[in-house]
Amino acid sequence: MKSSGEKGNETEPQAENGPSDHIERTGESAGPASEPWAVPPKLSLNFPWYTPQGSRVLRSGDLGAILRYYRKFRKCTQRRLSEMVGVDRTLVSLWETGSRRLDSIPDRITLADRLGIPYASLGISGVGQQDHAEMIASGESVVRLARLAREEGRAADALRELGRLVRALEERARSKKARRADVMLLAAARAEIGVALGDLLPEAHLAAAVQWAGSGANMLKELKGEPRMWAHALRMQGNELRKAGDLPQAVKTLQSAVEVSPDLGGRATAGLLLARAASEQGNIGMLDRCVEQCRHALEQDPSISDFFINPFSLREVELRGFLLTGRIKDAERVASQSNTTSPAPPTWGVIERVTMAQFHLATGEAKVADSELRAAILDAQTLALPHQVERAIRLAGSANLHDLVRIGREVVEGMSDPLMGPGDVA
Incomplete structure (x- = not known):
């Protein structure tokens, strides 16, 4: 007998004494890991x-x-x-x-x-729940660790741990027991899930990342008195909107993030992301103002440097901005400047490599660009960054590097969810 939805041609054998309902517990733990990041079960990037x-x-x-x-x-x-x-x-x-x-x-x-199914979806309530105070304390650690994991190129790890936290908090909310601290933590975790998905999903499916980041930002907006967290969520939402191609809304959201941010680091981070969105819009004035403001902020207080706002990222954003706005001489000046900062996070290394390939194509160095793009595609595949592979594909296509286009498409196909069609990405 074939079950509904079975596409294969295999038949369903009948066991002599009927199948057992018992699930063997071999090879994997029956419960969630007691510590975040402790020997996590293998998780496909398309969760x-x-x-x-x-x-x-x-x-x-x-x-x-x-x-x-x-x-x-x-x-x-x-x-x-x-x-x-x-x-x-x-x-x-x-x-x-x-x-x-x-x-x-x-x-x-x-x-x-x-199978990674939330307990509540199978009618399991309260299993493995921690004391409420402990859950809040450990949950804040999970959000911090998830952010660090994503910045180190381990977005899949971040997604897994955030998913557990969100499911626990949502179950508490459904039971009408959620307090303000629960809602704040849930909003922060949802925003971080959006960013992790933004790293993992191909461009065609980035609306899901926008949706998650936006839900966190909207929740924090309602929680008046939390401008720092709200500004962070707005920054993340704006960046995912840019990656998804909605530049007008991305610019509007990132401008709001600049205005809401109560500290210099937050404003500078939002400004750097706004510079990138402005460059993709072709808005030279906004791009130049944002870059100059970010440079001034880093000079004023170097301690604000973090994953998003740092001399390495500022150089990459400025270089790409000049290329996108047709200012090749300025791009040559930036590209010639040696980067004396400490080693960049892996994700930024891939981003810059693609941008340098873009620069070499703009200056007629096709062979150098070919080498950079090949390396970038391999690095992006290792770190599961489909958006950067797709950037590389577009550049390769513009230079008629057909072999690279083929390689890149095969890599993206391996990362994509072929079943999440347009109707599923609301």
């Missing part, structure tokens, strides 16, 4: 439950629909899913068709952990 369709399926609470969506998303058969979960394949078919219930709480927990 299914963050897509709009995945969220809708989870809200249904229908085990069969959840399993069918997971298999469709992962392109796996019932046999493969049964191996992942540790049950007979026939049992997966029975679950999917609703012919067999999964009533055991321990087995539901195991299934949830192995």
